[in-house]
Amino acid sequence: MAPETEGPGTEGPGTTDPRTEGPGTGRRDVLRSVVARWDVLLLVVLAAVSVAAGVLVDGFASGRNSQFLLLDVVAVALIALPLTLVVITGEIDLSVAGTLGLCSAVMGHLWVAGLPLEVVVVLTVLLGAVLGAVNAVFVTGFGLPSLAVTIGTLAAYRGLAFVVLGDQAVADFPAGWTGAASSTVAGGVVPWAVVVTLLLAVVFGVVLHATPFGRSLYAMGDNAEAATFAGLRVARAKSWLFVVSGAVSGLAGVYWTLRFASARADNAAGLELAVVAAVLLGGVSIFGGRGTLLGVLAGVLLLGVVRNALQLADVAADTLDVVTGGLLIASVVVPNAVGLGRARWRRRRRRTA
DSSP states (O other), X not given: OOOTTOOTTOOOSOSSOHHHHHHHHHHHHHHHHHHTOHHHHHHHHHHHHHHHHHHHSTTTTSHHHHHHHHHXXXXXXXXXXXXXXXXXXXXXOTTHHHHHHHHHHHHHHXXXXXXXXXXXXXXXXXXXXXXXXXXXXXXXXXXXXXXXXXHHHHHHHHHHXXXXXXXXXXXXXXXXXXXXXHOBGGGSSSBHHHHHHHHHHHHHHHHHHHSHHHHHHHHHHHOHHHXXXXXXXXXXXXXXXXXXXXXXXXXXXXXXXXXXXXXXXXXXXXXXXXHHHHHHHTTOOTTSSOOOHHHHHHHHHHHHHHHHHHHHTTOOHHHHHXXXXXXXXXXXXXXXXXXXXXXXXXXXXXXXX
16 A cells, blocks of 8 residues: 555655664655655645746736636636545546536526525535436446546536536526625635635545545555455445545536536536646546645646646637646656656665665
């Protein structure tokens, strides 16, 4: 089982023994192991890219743009939280954008039907959980590959969204609700939606990194069969993760609808690409068993900063998709290349020791 603090390209401590090489060497090893962590490196890259964008792109460093940037990354960050746990177990959920779109369409339909918005919000999140449960049934109940299942449900959920709402838009939501979705803390640049997302990130982080359940997810991602023999309830854990992924996607649908004051069947079309890119860029292995939530949050912000800076620089929308796809490929290739390089370096070091 990979430790939860280990990321792609991470050199684990222990290549030297601090007890035999003195306290100075031990401190260097600890510092080197911290600096070599993928999530720490990603935070450094995020800071460098932000500074460069602030210097080179007009308006990037303004408070108003910072607020828009944070509002833009909320939906991606929300969905990425449970998806991180799903991918660590060796599965994937590509239906998240379809779930968001269907939940948004149903939310608009229920509001037009006259239900109180408080009830509509609760029913929308529950709908997301049900859609996630459908994925769970196919993946863990019938043993089908999650990649194929969730590609299918991505299309099915998006199609159902058009059945529910057609090409119409529902936009007459109460101003108090739509304003709350974009409101900021003390009138500053940090939206309340970001605060809620960070609180959820703390919850998911504690579950993943500080509980036996979270640690068991790494074992499932490393070797599901061995985890089953070890007594872990792999199918049940994965099922719950798909349900939670659907529920949070439904919550993201509520946020998206209120922020843009528009319930549409095509809301968040293509968002799954950005979410998966952010998760993999954050250091979560596509093969499971490795990754941290801190790295994923850094990946979400890095992707958001790059897209925001390019938008301000009047780069075409098609090019933004190319950049996102390029980062997705890089997030898979670079960590594996770095890990391979480190493994070779360690072998050479052992031979020359």
